Amino acid sequence: MKKTAIFVITLLVTALAFAQKNDNELIRLAIQKQLQTYPKSTLQDLYKNFFQDSFGLEHLMGDSAEMRQYIIEEAQEAQKTNTYYEKIGYQNNFYRVSLALIKDSIVSANDFMRAFMQSKQGFKPITLSSWKKDWQKIDSIIYSMKLNLDNYASDRKAIFSMLRSGSYAVHHSKQFNAYYHPHYRIIEKGAFESILLPLLEKNNH
Numbered sequence: 001m002k003k004t005a006i007f008v009i010t011l012l013v014t015a016l017a018f019a020q021k022n023d024n025e026l027i028r029l030a031i032q033k034q035l036q037t038y039p040k041s042t043l044q045d046l047y048k049n050f051f052q053d054s055f056g057l058e059h060l061m062g063d064s065a066e067m068r069q070y071i072i073e074e075a076q077e078a079q080k081t082n083t084y085y086e087k088i089g090y091q092n093n094f095y096r097v098s099l100a101l102i103k104d105s106i107v108s109a110n111d112f113m114r115a116f117m118q119s120k121q122g123f124k125p126i127t128l129s130s131w132k133k134d135w136q137k138i139d140s141i142i143y144s145m146k147l148n149l150d151n152y153a154s155d156r157k158a159i160f161s162m163l164r165s166g167s168y169a170v171h172h173s174k175q176f177n178a179y180y181h182p183h184y185r186i187i188e189k190g191a192f193e194s195i196l197l198p199l200l201e202k203n204n205h
Helices: 002-037 043-055 064-075 109-118 128-145 152-164 174-180 189-204
Strands: 085-087 094-098 184-188
Touching (some): 002 043, 002 128, 043 152
Antiparallel strands (some): 085 094
16 A cells, blocks of 8 residues: 555656646746747736736626727727737637737627627636746746846836735736737637637638
8 A cells, every 4th residue: 555655646746747847848938939029028028928818807807888899999009910819828728819800800899899708707717826826936937047128127026016915917018018009808718719710710711
């Protein structure tokens, strides 16, 4: 019995170590992708990337009719893009989806809103205590990469101070907004792939 127990424990430890190593590599790849796509990203923007994938729409929901109208109006400000959607975070629970999809008449506002509202259903956001641990892991990887990010020290201090106070949501940095003029919503993976992706693929044919 003792040998069996030791064997099982060894297997579990090995599996956990492998999962940790795999997560670390996925985090590193997500960071690299963000900086390749948006070289002017700050630590605040990297934080937002991972944060959105872990919390989803928890802090963004409200009156659906009002949100629909706001999305339609904001879509007119979306710049032309070759990248209508992209995965975020390292678990890829969500996509960032450009509102240019509506402006370019690739999807209707109704279809976009259907995917947006469905994104709230069936997704359980991470707890704040779990997110703090997750961010510490992500932060340590960013630190080890020596990325020379603008405002890195002050952003890092502000993020940890915010988390200690019990807050967790951030906006994109002023620098990111000035360079990239983002107009998007995050859509849960299943909702995007079942509702919006087929419309994009149909438009490409």
